[in-house]
Amino acid sequence: MLATAAAAVVATALPGAARATDAGGRAWQDVVVTGSGAEGAASAVTAVGGQVVASLPLVRGVAARLPAGATLGDQWLVAPQRELRVAAAPAALTDGPASTVRATLGLPANGDEGRGVTVAVVDTGIADVPDLAGRVARRIDITGSGGGDGYGHGTFMAGLIAGSGAASGGAYRGVAPAAKLVDVKVADADGRTDLITVLRGLQWVSQNARDVKVLNLSLSSNSPLPYQIDPLTQALEALWRRGVTVVVPSGNDGPGTGSVTSPGSDPVLLTAGGLDESGTAQRRDDVVATWSGRGPSWQGDAKPDLVAPGARVVSLRSPGSVVDAANPQARIGGGYFRGSGTSMATAVTSGVAAVVLAEEPKLRPDAVKNLFTATAYSAPGLSRAAGAGAGGLDAARALDAASEWRKSPSQAQFDRDTAAIGRDAKDWAALEEAILAGDRAAAAAAWAKLSAGSRDWAARAWVQLDPATRDWAARAWVTEGWGDGPDGTAEQWAARAWVARAWVARAWVSDEWAARAWVNGDWSARAWVARAWVSQDWAARAWVSDKWSARAWTWQL
Numbered sequence: 001m002l003a004t005a006a007a008a009v010v011a012t013a014l015p016g017a018a019r020a021t022d023a024g025g026r027a028w029q030d031v032v033v034t035g036s037g038a039e040g041a042a043s044a045v046t047a048v049g050g051q052v053v054a055s056l057p058l059v060r061g062v063a064a065r066l067p068a069g070a071t072l073g074d075q076w077l078v079a080p081q082r083e084l085r086v087a088a089a090p091a092a093l094t095d096g097p098a099s100t101v102r103a104t105l106g107l108p109a110n111g112d113e114g115r116g117v118t119v120a121v122v123d124t125g126i127a128d129v130p131d132l133a134g135r136v137a138r139r140i141d142i143t144g145s146g147g148g149d150g151y152g153h154g155t156f157m158a159g160l161i162a163g164s165g166a167a168s169g170g171a172y173r174g175v176a177p178a179a180k181l182v183d184v185k186v187a188d189a190d191g192r193t194d195l196i197t198v199l200r201g202l203q204w205v206s207q208n209a210r211d212v213k214v215l216n217l218s219l220s221s222n223s224p225l226p227y228q229i230d231p232l233t234q235a236l237e238a239l240w241r242r243g244v245t246v247v248v249p250s251g252n253d254g255p256g257t258g259s260v261t262s263p264g265s266d267p268v269l270l271t272a273g274g275l276d277e278s279g280t281a282q283r284r285d286d287v288v289a290t291w292s293g294r295g296p297s298w299q300g301d302a303k304p305d306l307v308a309p310g311a312r313v314v315s316l317r318s319p320g321s322v323v324d325a326a327n328p329q330a331r332i333g334g335g336y337f338r339g340s341g342t343s344m345a346t347a348v349t350s351g352v353a354a355v356v357l358a359e360e361p362k363l364r365p366d367a368v369k370n371l372f373t374a375t376a377y378s379a380p381g382l383s384r385a386a387g388a389g390a391g392g393l394d395a396a397r398a399l400d401a402a403s404e405w406r407k408s409p410s411q412a413q414f415d416r417d418t419a420a421i422g423r424d425a426k427d428w429a430a431l432e433e434a435i436l437a438g439d440r441a442a443a444a445a446a447w448a449k450l451s452a453g454s455r456d457w458a459a460r461a462w463v464q465l466d467p468a469t470r471d472w473a474a475r476a477w478v479t480e481g482w483g484d485g486p487d488g489t490a491e492q493w494a495a496r497a498w499v500a501r502a503w504v505a506r507a508w509v510s511d512e513w514a515a516r517a518w519v520n521g522d523w524s525a526r527a528w529v530a531r532a533w534v535s536q537d538w539a540a541r542a543w544v545s546d547k548w549s550a551r552a553w554t555w556q557l
Helices: 040-045 101-105 153-163 196-207 229-241 323-328 342-359 365-375 395-405 413-423 425-437 438-451 453-461 469-480 490-496 499-504 513-519 521-525 531-537 540-541
Strands: 008-012 017-023 028-035 053-054 061-067 077-080 082-086 118-123 137-140 181-184 193-194 214-217 245-250 270-276 307-309 313-316 336-338
Touching: 028 040, 028 053, 028 196, 028 229, 040 053, 040 061, 053 196, 061 196, 082 395, 101 307, 101 342, 118 153, 118 196, 118 342, 137 153, 153 313, 153 336, 153 342, 181 196, 193 196, 196 229, 229 245, 245 342, 245 365, 270 342, 270 365, 307 342, 313 342, 342 365, 342 395, 365 395, 413 425, 413 453, 425 438
Parallel strands: 118 181, 118 214, 137 181, 214 245, 245 270, 270 307
Antiparallel strands: 008 082, 017 028, 028 061, 028 077, 053 061, 082 193, 313 336
16 A cells, blocks of 8 residues: 555444434434345335435445444345545655665556557545656546546556556566546545545446446455455446446555455455565565455465565655655655555556556456466465465566467466366356255266366365365254265365355356345245354354354344
8 A cells, every 4th residue: 555554544433323313313324235236225224214325237236324223124235334544654664775666566667558558546536746747548536536646556556557657767667558548536635535536436437337348456454244245245246247347455454474464355356465586686586565454365365366566666656645755765766755565565466457558458357357367476485375476576477478378368277177166057056056055966966067167167276275164064064964985985075065154256147146046035044044054153263253253144223
């Protein structure tokens, strides 16, 4: 994130923060209502005397104000409004040699990459500075506070992605200097924003998805909701399905295990952790930054996907902004600033995504993610155990791989998982239905129909889970049995019942599943809560933890 730090946009559900009282003394609460569709959600809200604030078709719902105490039908999920803000960390993180971003990525010092690709920067705004002249194609102010960047965070991200380096003789050129930017301003001059404002910004991106290929959301949140139902992660996944490569940070709460934050914990999205280059362009001394969030997520997913330069990186100042004024020691010359955080790593990764998509525009988000992780470089300090995911982002190798993909697109090597799962969509759906219904025989039959490619993907995804989650899953499902013979072995389980935890994360899930199974009464009354989930010690560890309590789930209005 910006400047002095491992900064992050931290979400906090503040008591009363989403509540208000009107002139008549009536209490209201701001919420996001999601379910089967925006129109139905609007009708449900008005039926209880509420007010629709914004339509959000992206998440099949609306932002609304509900009277205190109002309840909606079981088919609707009501998520409370929550505050998000950009938070800075100790200034000491700006000390030491500056990052050598382009050299570490394997890009030439004077390159002009990214032409033809537009990146949406959903942040605090983008200041009008020389290095971004001609780069900002459009400015959208969701906050209503006016243009520009009064805080200074969004400008820094924009410079890392597409800064020309004009004010430094090219020394601080961005990763994709020929790319275009869309400034989607969702935070005010204090760096504050909220769930509804961010969702409105993402809704705008959705409506203009044909023009946006990459979305940079350098935002981190300690959301209590599982990614399968959190409106923020569901909005980002919807954009992903529409062909927008969404890049998010792992957060700055490291180095502890399980410190990855939302939306970086979502297994669908491309999550970047922070890489400390030790001030050199050589890679052997690269390590995962101490503050970089590490997985597994509280839902058991391995994150981040990779790491990218994020320590002491140099990018653009927003002169007179809050961060600029508070940290004069971080300034470099008249137009630049130095800072650290997974926000920076996210912007660098977004820039590389733009570079690769300029080379091969037909790559889908899954293919971009697979390509990046398949070509990441290794180093002694970049092991998966250290929190590096697949390793360090290697733009040069990713470009070479994209070129090879273009020569032989029929092989679609970096989209093979998506292709296999897409071909087996009906069988995956049958497996889903059987598991939800508790029909073990039907689940085993559906599994048997899956192709080798789908089974291989499931097995690889399974092994990325942390041991505690695998142990819980094995006890919760395998012991119930999936049939006689080999189909009941732990080895078969490893690739099969894994879907009980993670199938909702992938593109092969039908768009209607979340509204039908996770949100409505069927979900809470049937397959998950009434059965194994709450009967095992997993419930004590995650589902009913202090971050995921009954209060957070059934929020009383």
